[in-house]
Amino acid sequence: MILGAILAIWVSNLVAAVVSMGIVGFGLALCFLFLEAPDLAIVQIVVEILSLVIILAAIMKTTPEDTKEARGPLRMTMYIGGAVFFIIFLVSFIRICGLLPEFGSPVLRMAGDYIGSGLQKTGAPNLVAAIILNFRGYDTLGEATVLFAAVVGLIVVLRKVGRKR
Amino acid sequence: MIYILPIILFLIALFGIVVKRNLIKIIISISIMEYAIFLFFALIGYRVEGVPPIEVEGVRYVKFVDPLPQALVLTAIVIGLATTALLVAIAVRIYQKYGTFDIEKMRKLKG
Amino acid sequence: MSEIVKTVSRLFSPLIFLFGIYITIHGHLTPGGGFAGGVILAGAVVLGILAYGGEKFGLTGKKNKASASESLGILLFWFVAILGLMFGGIFFLNFMGKGIPFHIFSAGIIPLCNIGIAVEVGGAISVIVLALILFEK
Numbered sequence: 179m180i181l182g183a184i185l186a187i188w189v190s191n192l193v194a195a196v197v198s199m200g201i202v203g204f205g206l207a208l209c210f211l212f213l214e215a216p217d218l219a220i221v222q223i224v225v226e227i228l229s230l231v232i233i234l235a236a237i238m239k240t241t242p243e244d245t246k247e248a249r250g251p252l253r254m255t256m257y258i259g260g261a262v263f264f265i266i267f268l269v270s271f272i273r274i275c276g277l278l279p280e281f282g283s284p285v286l287r288m289a290g291d292y293i294g295s296g297l298q299k300t301g302a303p304n305l306v307a308a309i310i311l312n313f314r315g316y317d318t319l320g321e322a323t324v325l326f327a328a329v330v331g332l333i334v335v336l337r338k339v340g341r342k343r
Numbered sequence: 344m345i346y347i348l349p350i351i352l353f354l355i356a357l358f359g360i361v362v363k364r365n366l367i368k369i370i371i372s373i374s375i376m377e378y379a380i381f382l383f384f385a386l387i388g389y390r391v392e393g394v395p396p397i398e399v400e401g402v403r404y405v406k407f408v409d410p411l412p413q414a415l416v417l418t419a420i421v422i423g424l425a426t427t428a429l430l431v432a433i434a435v436r437i438y439q440k441y442g443t444f445d446i447e448k449m450r451k452l453k454g
Numbered sequence: 455m456s457e458i459v460k461t462v463s464r465l466f467s468p469l470i471f472l473f474g475i476y477i478t479i480h481g482h483l484t485p486g487g488g489f490a491g492g493v494i495l496a497g498a499v500v501l502g503i504l505a506y507g508g509e510k511f512g513l514t515g516k517k518n519k520a521s522a523s524e525s526l527g528i529l530l531f532w533f534v535a536i537l538g539l540m541f542g543g544i545f546f547l548n549f550m551g552k553g554i555p556f557h558i559f560s561a562g563i564i565p566l567c568n569i570g571i572a573v574e575v576g577g578a579i580s581v582i583v584l585a586l587i588l589f590e591k
Contacts, residue, residue: 187359192367199371202352206378213385214395214408216485218416220477222381224493225424228579229374231500232424235586236431237367240438260361264354271350278346278387305396305407307487309414311567318567321418322574328425329578332432336585397485421489421575428582435586 196233200226217306346386353379366434366444370427377423381416388412463505470498478572479565488568492575499580503587 181201189195203226210219310318356379359372388409396410438444477484478491 184355187355187363187368187372192365195368195371199374202375202378206382209382210385213389215385215388215413215416216395216397217487217490218381218385218413218420220486220490221417221420221493224490224497225420228493228497228500228583229424229427231504232428232431232583232586233367233370235583236435239435239586240444256362260358263361264358267354267357268350272347275346303397304482304484304487305410306414306417306485307482307564307568309410310417310487311564311571314414315567317415318418318571321422322571324422325425325575325578328422328429329581332425332429332582333585335429335432335436395485417487417489421493424493425578425582428586432586 192237193234196230196237199233200230203229217304346383349379349383349386352382364446366437366446367431370430370434373430374423374427377419381420384412384416459505463501467498467502467505470501471495474498474572474576478568481568482564488571489575491568492572493579495572495576496579496583499576500583503580503583 187195189198203222207219207222207226210216210222353376356372356375359375360369363369363372388411390408394407396407396413434444441448474491474494474497476491477486477494478488481487481491
Protein backbone atom coordinates (compact mmCIF):
# COMPACT_ATOMS: atom_id res chain seq x y z
CA MET A 179 0.00 0.00 0.00
CA ILE A 180 2.79 2.39 0.82
CA LEU A 181 4.45 1.54 -2.49
CA GLY A 182 1.17 2.21 -4.27
CA ALA A 183 0.89 5.58 -2.55
CA ILE A 184 4.42 6.58 -3.53
CA LEU A 185 3.67 5.50 -7.09
CA ALA A 186 0.44 7.49 -7.13
CA ILE A 187 2.26 10.61 -6.08
CA TRP A 188 5.28 10.24 -8.36
CA VAL A 189 4.04 8.86 -11.65
CA SER A 190 3.59 11.45 -14.36
CA ASN A 191 0.52 10.15 -16.18
CA LEU A 192 -2.75 10.84 -14.43
CA VAL A 193 -4.40 7.58 -15.51
CA ALA A 194 -1.51 5.63 -14.05
CA ALA A 195 -1.82 7.66 -10.87
CA VAL A 196 -5.50 6.75 -10.56
CA VAL A 197 -4.70 3.06 -11.05
CA SER A 198 -2.05 3.31 -8.35
CA MET A 199 -4.68 4.78 -6.07
CA GLY A 200 -6.67 1.64 -6.85
CA ILE A 201 -3.77 -0.40 -5.47
CA VAL A 202 -4.03 1.50 -2.21
CA GLY A 203 -7.79 1.11 -2.00
CA PHE A 204 -7.93 -2.61 -2.68
CA GLY A 205 -5.03 -3.17 -0.32
CA LEU A 206 -7.10 -1.34 2.27
CA ALA A 207 -10.02 -3.69 1.62
CA LEU A 208 -7.72 -6.68 2.17
CA CYS A 209 -6.47 -5.12 5.39
CA PHE A 210 -10.07 -4.73 6.58
CA LEU A 211 -10.65 -8.42 5.92
CA PHE A 212 -7.59 -9.37 7.94
CA LEU A 213 -8.65 -7.02 10.72
CA GLU A 214 -12.01 -8.86 11.07
CA ALA A 215 -14.21 -6.13 9.59
CA PRO A 216 -16.28 -7.67 6.78
CA ASP A 217 -18.75 -4.77 6.62
CA LEU A 218 -15.98 -2.35 5.89
CA ALA A 219 -14.42 -4.66 3.31
CA ILE A 220 -17.64 -4.89 1.29
CA VAL A 221 -18.20 -1.14 1.32
CA GLN A 222 -14.56 -0.38 0.58
CA ILE A 223 -14.35 -2.61 -2.51
CA VAL A 224 -17.43 -1.11 -4.16
CA VAL A 225 -16.57 2.45 -3.17
CA GLU A 226 -13.09 2.04 -4.59
CA ILE A 227 -14.47 0.88 -7.94
CA LEU A 228 -16.92 3.77 -8.06
CA SER A 229 -14.33 6.37 -7.14
CA LEU A 230 -12.01 5.06 -9.86
CA VAL A 231 -14.90 5.38 -12.32
CA ILE A 232 -15.60 8.94 -11.20
CA ILE A 233 -12.01 10.18 -11.40
CA LEU A 234 -11.46 8.41 -14.73
CA ALA A 235 -14.59 10.02 -16.14
CA ALA A 236 -13.28 13.41 -15.09
CA ILE A 237 -9.87 12.72 -16.64
CA MET A 238 -11.39 11.54 -19.90
CA LYS A 239 -13.32 14.77 -20.13
CA THR A 240 -10.17 16.84 -19.65
CA THR A 241 -6.54 15.85 -20.13
CA PRO A 242 -4.47 12.93 -18.82
CA GLU A 243 -1.17 14.81 -18.75
CA ASP A 244 0.55 15.88 -15.61
CA THR A 245 1.68 19.47 -15.30
CA LYS A 246 5.28 20.37 -15.93
CA GLU A 247 7.32 20.69 -12.81
CA ALA A 248 9.03 24.04 -12.52
CA ARG A 249 12.69 24.17 -11.56
CA GLY A 250 14.34 26.70 -9.35
CA PRO A 251 14.50 27.85 -5.77
CA LEU A 252 10.72 27.80 -5.24
CA ARG A 253 10.67 24.13 -6.13
CA MET A 254 13.45 23.34 -3.69
CA THR A 255 11.66 25.29 -1.00
CA MET A 256 8.54 23.22 -1.51
CA TYR A 257 10.44 19.95 -1.30
CA ILE A 258 12.30 21.03 1.81
CA GLY A 259 9.05 22.18 3.38
CA GLY A 260 7.43 18.85 2.63
CA ALA A 261 10.35 16.96 4.10
CA VAL A 262 10.27 19.08 7.24
CA PHE A 263 6.54 18.37 7.63
CA PHE A 264 7.24 14.67 7.19
CA ILE A 265 9.97 14.51 9.81
CA ILE A 266 8.18 16.66 12.39
CA PHE A 267 4.95 14.68 12.18
CA LEU A 268 6.78 11.36 12.24
CA VAL A 269 8.82 12.23 15.32
CA SER A 270 5.86 13.63 17.21
CA PHE A 271 3.79 10.61 16.34
CA ILE A 272 6.45 8.24 17.59
CA ARG A 273 6.38 10.16 20.87
CA ILE A 274 2.59 9.84 21.00
CA CYS A 275 2.65 6.16 20.13
CA GLY A 276 3.50 5.19 23.69
CA LEU A 277 0.22 6.62 24.95
CA LEU A 278 -1.94 4.54 22.66
CA PRO A 279 -3.24 1.20 23.87
CA GLU A 280 -1.25 -1.85 22.94
CA PHE A 281 -2.05 -3.29 19.54
CA GLY A 282 -4.59 -6.10 19.82
CA SER A 283 -6.07 -5.15 23.17
CA PRO A 284 -8.21 -2.02 22.82
CA VAL A 285 -9.78 -0.16 25.71
CA LEU A 286 -13.46 -1.12 25.53
CA ARG A 287 -14.95 1.70 27.54
CA MET A 288 -18.09 2.34 25.49
CA ALA A 289 -17.96 -0.64 23.22
CA GLY A 290 -17.85 -3.14 26.05
CA ASP A 291 -21.34 -2.09 26.95
CA TYR A 292 -22.44 -2.34 23.35
CA ILE A 293 -20.97 -5.81 23.00
CA GLY A 294 -22.39 -7.05 26.25
CA SER A 295 -25.96 -5.87 25.88
CA GLY A 296 -26.37 -5.09 22.19
CA LEU A 297 -28.36 -8.16 21.32
CA GLN A 298 -30.76 -7.79 24.21
CA LYS A 299 -31.32 -4.09 23.65
CA THR A 300 -31.76 -3.97 19.90
CA GLY A 301 -32.37 -7.51 18.77
CA ALA A 302 -29.91 -7.23 15.91
CA PRO A 303 -27.08 -9.75 15.75
CA ASN A 304 -24.93 -7.48 13.59
CA LEU A 305 -23.49 -5.15 16.19
CA VAL A 306 -22.22 -2.65 13.64
CA ALA A 307 -25.73 -2.18 12.28
CA ALA A 308 -27.02 -1.93 15.83
CA ILE A 309 -24.55 0.85 16.60
CA ILE A 310 -24.99 2.94 13.48
CA LEU A 311 -28.76 2.77 13.47
CA ASN A 312 -29.76 2.45 17.09
CA PHE A 313 -27.17 3.62 19.57
CA ARG A 314 -25.79 6.33 17.30
CA GLY A 315 -28.70 7.18 15.06
CA TYR A 316 -28.04 10.93 15.18
CA ASP A 317 -24.58 10.33 13.76
CA THR A 318 -25.96 8.43 10.80
CA LEU A 319 -28.66 11.02 10.25
CA GLY A 320 -26.02 13.72 10.08
CA GLU A 321 -23.94 11.69 7.67
CA ALA A 322 -26.92 11.18 5.40
CA THR A 323 -27.54 14.91 5.45
CA VAL A 324 -23.91 15.58 4.54
CA LEU A 325 -24.20 13.15 1.62
CA PHE A 326 -27.33 14.93 0.43
CA ALA A 327 -25.64 18.33 0.69
CA ALA A 328 -22.58 17.09 -1.23
CA VAL A 329 -24.73 15.79 -4.07
CA VAL A 330 -26.74 19.00 -4.26
CA GLY A 331 -23.51 20.99 -4.39
CA LEU A 332 -22.16 18.76 -7.16
CA ILE A 333 -25.28 19.26 -9.26
CA VAL A 334 -25.10 23.01 -8.74
CA VAL A 335 -21.44 23.09 -9.77
CA LEU A 336 -21.84 20.89 -12.83
CA ARG A 337 -25.15 22.23 -14.11
CA LYS A 338 -25.15 23.19 -17.75
CA VAL A 339 -26.97 26.50 -17.68
CA GLY A 340 -26.87 29.06 -14.96
CA ARG A 341 -29.31 31.83 -14.43
CA LYS A 342 -28.75 34.78 -16.72
CA ARG A 343 -27.71 37.90 -14.97
CA MET B 344 4.13 -0.13 16.95
CA ILE B 345 2.16 -1.19 13.90
CA TYR B 346 0.38 2.15 14.13
CA ILE B 347 3.35 3.63 12.34
CA LEU B 348 2.24 2.21 8.98
CA PRO B 349 -0.94 4.28 8.47
CA ILE B 350 0.92 7.34 9.69
CA ILE B 351 3.60 6.83 7.03
CA LEU B 352 0.83 6.51 4.44
CA PHE B 353 -0.76 9.70 5.77
CA LEU B 354 2.54 11.56 5.62
CA ILE B 355 3.23 10.47 2.06
CA ALA B 356 -0.16 11.84 1.06
CA LEU B 357 0.55 15.07 2.97
CA PHE B 358 3.84 15.39 1.12
CA GLY B 359 1.95 14.97 -2.14
CA ILE B 360 -0.51 17.71 -1.23
CA VAL B 361 2.27 20.11 -0.33
CA VAL B 362 4.52 19.40 -3.30
CA LYS B 363 2.29 18.62 -6.25
CA ARG B 364 0.70 21.30 -8.39
CA ASN B 365 -1.79 19.26 -10.36
CA LEU B 366 -5.35 19.39 -9.04
CA ILE B 367 -6.12 15.74 -9.79
CA LYS B 368 -2.95 14.70 -7.99
CA ILE B 369 -4.03 16.73 -4.97
CA ILE B 370 -7.44 15.04 -5.00
CA ILE B 371 -5.81 11.61 -5.16
CA SER B 372 -3.60 12.56 -2.23
CA ILE B 373 -6.63 13.60 -0.20
CA SER B 374 -8.23 10.23 -0.92
CA ILE B 375 -5.11 8.41 0.23
CA MET B 376 -5.14 10.46 3.43
CA GLU B 377 -8.71 9.31 4.05
CA TYR B 378 -7.67 5.70 3.52
CA ALA B 379 -4.85 6.10 6.02
CA ILE B 380 -7.26 7.38 8.64
CA PHE B 381 -9.66 4.48 8.02
CA LEU B 382 -6.82 1.99 8.38
CA PHE B 383 -5.78 3.64 11.64
CA PHE B 384 -9.29 3.34 13.05
CA ALA B 385 -9.56 -0.30 12.05
CA LEU B 386 -6.20 -1.01 13.66
CA ILE B 387 -7.28 0.65 16.90
CA GLY B 388 -10.33 -1.58 17.13
CA TYR B 389 -8.54 -4.83 16.42
CA ARG B 390 -8.26 -7.46 19.08
CA VAL B 391 -5.96 -10.43 19.07
CA GLU B 392 -7.87 -13.60 18.17
CA GLY B 393 -11.08 -11.62 17.97
CA VAL B 394 -14.04 -12.52 15.80
CA PRO B 395 -16.12 -10.14 13.65
CA PRO B 396 -18.83 -8.40 15.69
CA ILE B 397 -21.72 -10.51 14.43
CA GLU B 398 -23.48 -12.87 16.77
CA VAL B 399 -24.19 -16.36 15.50
CA GLU B 400 -27.20 -18.26 16.72
CA GLY B 401 -26.45 -20.66 19.50
CA VAL B 402 -22.82 -19.66 19.96
CA ARG B 403 -21.81 -17.15 22.57
CA TYR B 404 -18.59 -15.37 21.77
CA VAL B 405 -16.92 -13.03 24.16
CA LYS B 406 -13.94 -11.79 22.20
CA PHE B 407 -15.48 -9.50 19.63
CA VAL B 408 -13.52 -6.97 17.70
CA ASP B 409 -14.41 -3.44 18.84
CA PRO B 410 -17.47 -2.50 16.72
CA LEU B 411 -17.45 1.23 17.45
CA PRO B 412 -14.58 2.33 15.14
CA GLN B 413 -16.01 0.09 12.45
CA ALA B 414 -19.36 1.87 12.67
CA LEU B 415 -17.67 5.27 12.45
CA VAL B 416 -15.54 4.24 9.46
CA LEU B 417 -18.50 2.66 7.66
CA THR B 418 -20.30 5.98 7.37
CA ALA B 419 -17.11 7.90 6.70
CA ILE B 420 -16.20 5.81 3.65
CA VAL B 421 -19.38 6.72 1.80
CA ILE B 422 -19.08 10.37 2.78
CA GLY B 423 -15.50 10.28 1.51
CA LEU B 424 -16.72 9.09 -1.88
CA ALA B 425 -19.26 11.93 -2.07
CA THR B 426 -16.77 14.62 -1.09
CA THR B 427 -14.20 13.25 -3.55
CA ALA B 428 -16.82 13.49 -6.27
CA LEU B 429 -17.54 17.09 -5.26
CA LEU B 430 -13.84 17.96 -5.48
CA VAL B 431 -13.60 16.30 -8.89
CA ALA B 432 -16.59 18.30 -10.11
CA ILE B 433 -15.00 21.55 -8.99
CA ALA B 434 -11.74 20.55 -10.68
CA VAL B 435 -13.54 19.83 -13.95
CA ARG B 436 -15.24 23.22 -13.78
CA ILE B 437 -11.89 24.92 -13.18
CA TYR B 438 -10.41 23.08 -16.15
CA GLN B 439 -13.21 24.25 -18.37
CA LYS B 440 -12.63 27.82 -17.28
CA TYR B 441 -8.83 27.99 -17.36
CA GLY B 442 -7.80 25.10 -19.62
CA THR B 443 -5.24 23.74 -17.17
CA PHE B 444 -4.92 21.80 -13.95
CA ASP B 445 -1.87 23.74 -12.83
CA ILE B 446 -2.63 25.82 -9.78
CA GLU B 447 0.23 28.26 -10.39
CA LYS B 448 -0.95 29.11 -13.89
CA MET B 449 -4.43 29.56 -12.52
CA ARG B 450 -3.19 32.19 -10.14
CA LYS B 451 -1.40 33.98 -12.94
CA LEU B 452 -4.40 33.92 -15.24
CA LYS B 453 -6.71 35.33 -12.65
CA GLY B 454 -6.07 39.03 -13.04
CA MET C 455 -20.07 0.28 -26.46
CA SER C 456 -19.80 -3.01 -28.32
CA GLU C 457 -22.41 -5.72 -28.43
CA ILE C 458 -20.58 -8.03 -26.02
CA VAL C 459 -20.43 -5.40 -23.32
CA LYS C 460 -24.10 -4.60 -23.76
CA THR C 461 -25.18 -8.23 -23.53
CA VAL C 462 -23.04 -9.02 -20.52
CA SER C 463 -24.14 -5.94 -18.66
CA ARG C 464 -27.78 -6.68 -19.49
CA LEU C 465 -27.30 -10.11 -17.94
CA PHE C 466 -25.37 -9.02 -14.89
CA SER C 467 -26.88 -5.70 -13.90
CA PRO C 468 -30.17 -7.14 -12.54
CA LEU C 469 -28.22 -9.76 -10.62
CA ILE C 470 -26.08 -7.10 -8.99
CA PHE C 471 -29.21 -5.14 -8.21
CA LEU C 472 -30.77 -8.20 -6.58
CA PHE C 473 -27.63 -8.77 -4.55
CA GLY C 474 -27.79 -5.19 -3.33
CA ILE C 475 -31.37 -5.67 -2.19
CA TYR C 476 -30.41 -8.89 -0.42
CA ILE C 477 -27.54 -7.21 1.40
CA THR C 478 -29.81 -4.37 2.43
CA ILE C 479 -32.64 -6.37 3.92
CA HIS C 480 -30.32 -8.81 5.66
CA GLY C 481 -28.25 -5.96 7.02
CA HIS C 482 -29.06 -6.62 10.66
CA LEU C 483 -28.21 -10.30 10.46
CA THR C 484 -25.13 -10.59 8.27
CA PRO C 485 -22.33 -8.24 7.22
CA GLY C 486 -23.60 -5.45 5.07
CA GLY C 487 -26.38 -3.05 5.77
CA GLY C 488 -27.74 0.10 4.28
CA PHE C 489 -24.50 1.67 3.18
CA ALA C 490 -23.08 -1.42 1.48
CA GLY C 491 -26.40 -2.29 -0.12
CA GLY C 492 -26.89 1.24 -1.42
CA VAL C 493 -23.43 1.35 -2.90
CA ILE C 494 -23.99 -1.97 -4.65
CA LEU C 495 -27.31 -0.74 -6.06
CA ALA C 496 -25.50 2.30 -7.37
CA GLY C 497 -22.88 -0.01 -8.87
CA ALA C 498 -25.56 -1.86 -10.84
CA VAL C 499 -26.98 1.42 -12.13
CA VAL C 500 -23.50 2.66 -13.06
CA LEU C 501 -22.81 -0.53 -14.99
CA GLY C 502 -25.95 0.02 -17.01
CA ILE C 503 -25.09 3.66 -17.63
CA LEU C 504 -21.56 2.87 -18.76
CA ALA C 505 -22.71 0.17 -21.14
CA TYR C 506 -25.69 1.87 -22.71
CA GLY C 507 -25.13 5.57 -22.20
CA GLY C 508 -27.52 7.75 -20.32
CA GLU C 509 -30.10 8.08 -23.06
CA LYS C 510 -31.33 4.57 -22.42
CA PHE C 511 -32.60 5.57 -19.03
CA GLY C 512 -34.10 8.82 -20.19
CA LEU C 513 -32.13 10.67 -17.59
CA THR C 514 -30.61 13.49 -19.59
CA GLY C 515 -33.04 16.09 -18.39
CA LYS C 516 -32.70 18.25 -15.37
CA LYS C 517 -34.86 16.19 -13.12
CA ASN C 518 -34.38 12.47 -12.94
CA LYS C 519 -35.53 9.55 -10.94
CA ALA C 520 -32.31 8.99 -9.05
CA SER C 521 -32.51 12.44 -7.52
CA ALA C 522 -36.08 11.80 -6.47
CA SER C 523 -35.14 8.48 -4.89
CA GLU C 524 -32.37 10.15 -2.95
CA SER C 525 -34.74 12.70 -1.49
CA LEU C 526 -37.24 9.96 -0.73
CA GLY C 527 -34.61 7.92 1.11
CA ILE C 528 -33.62 10.67 3.46
CA LEU C 529 -37.27 11.53 4.02
CA LEU C 530 -37.94 7.91 4.96
CA PHE C 531 -35.12 8.04 7.47
CA TRP C 532 -36.48 11.19 9.06
CA PHE C 533 -39.96 9.72 9.03
CA VAL C 534 -38.88 6.63 10.96
CA ALA C 535 -37.09 8.82 13.47
CA ILE C 536 -40.13 11.03 13.97
CA LEU C 537 -42.36 7.96 14.34
CA GLY C 538 -40.19 6.99 17.28
CA LEU C 539 -40.74 10.47 18.65
CA MET C 540 -44.49 10.17 18.34
CA PHE C 541 -44.82 6.70 19.78
CA GLY C 542 -42.49 6.92 22.71
CA GLY C 543 -41.60 10.52 23.24
CA ILE C 544 -37.99 9.95 22.30
CA PHE C 545 -36.42 10.70 18.96
CA PHE C 546 -35.02 7.53 17.43
CA LEU C 547 -36.75 5.33 19.94
CA ASN C 548 -36.83 1.75 18.83
CA PHE C 549 -40.59 1.62 19.01
CA MET C 550 -41.35 -1.65 17.27
CA GLY C 551 -41.08 -4.98 18.93
CA LYS C 552 -37.75 -6.67 19.03
CA GLY C 553 -39.08 -9.82 17.45
CA ILE C 554 -37.22 -13.09 17.63
CA PRO C 555 -33.49 -12.58 17.15
CA PHE C 556 -31.85 -14.16 14.10
CA HIS C 557 -35.01 -13.87 12.03
CA ILE C 558 -35.54 -11.45 9.21
CA PHE C 559 -38.44 -9.60 10.78
CA SER C 560 -36.76 -8.56 13.98
CA ALA C 561 -34.74 -5.79 15.51
CA GLY C 562 -37.40 -3.10 15.41
CA ILE C 563 -36.67 -0.14 13.17
CA ILE C 564 -33.25 -1.25 12.00
CA PRO C 565 -34.41 -2.89 8.73
CA LEU C 566 -36.56 0.14 7.91
CA CYS C 567 -33.65 2.49 8.49
CA ASN C 568 -31.45 0.20 6.41
CA ILE C 569 -33.84 0.44 3.48
CA GLY C 570 -34.00 4.21 3.79
CA ILE C 571 -30.23 4.54 3.88
CA ALA C 572 -29.83 2.16 0.94
CA VAL C 573 -32.24 4.16 -1.21
CA GLU C 574 -30.55 7.40 -0.23
CA VAL C 575 -26.98 6.26 -0.85
CA GLY C 576 -27.82 4.51 -4.09
CA GLY C 577 -29.64 7.54 -5.42
CA ALA C 578 -26.86 9.87 -4.36
CA ILE C 579 -24.05 7.95 -6.03
CA SER C 580 -26.08 7.37 -9.18
CA VAL C 581 -26.70 11.11 -9.36
CA ILE C 582 -22.97 11.78 -8.96
CA VAL C 583 -21.94 9.47 -11.79
CA LEU C 584 -24.78 10.64 -14.03
CA ALA C 585 -23.88 14.26 -13.49
CA LEU C 586 -20.19 13.67 -14.17
CA ILE C 587 -20.75 11.63 -17.30
CA LEU C 588 -23.77 13.21 -18.86
CA PHE C 589 -23.51 16.93 -18.26
CA GLU C 590 -21.55 18.21 -21.20
CA LYS C 591 -19.63 21.44 -20.93
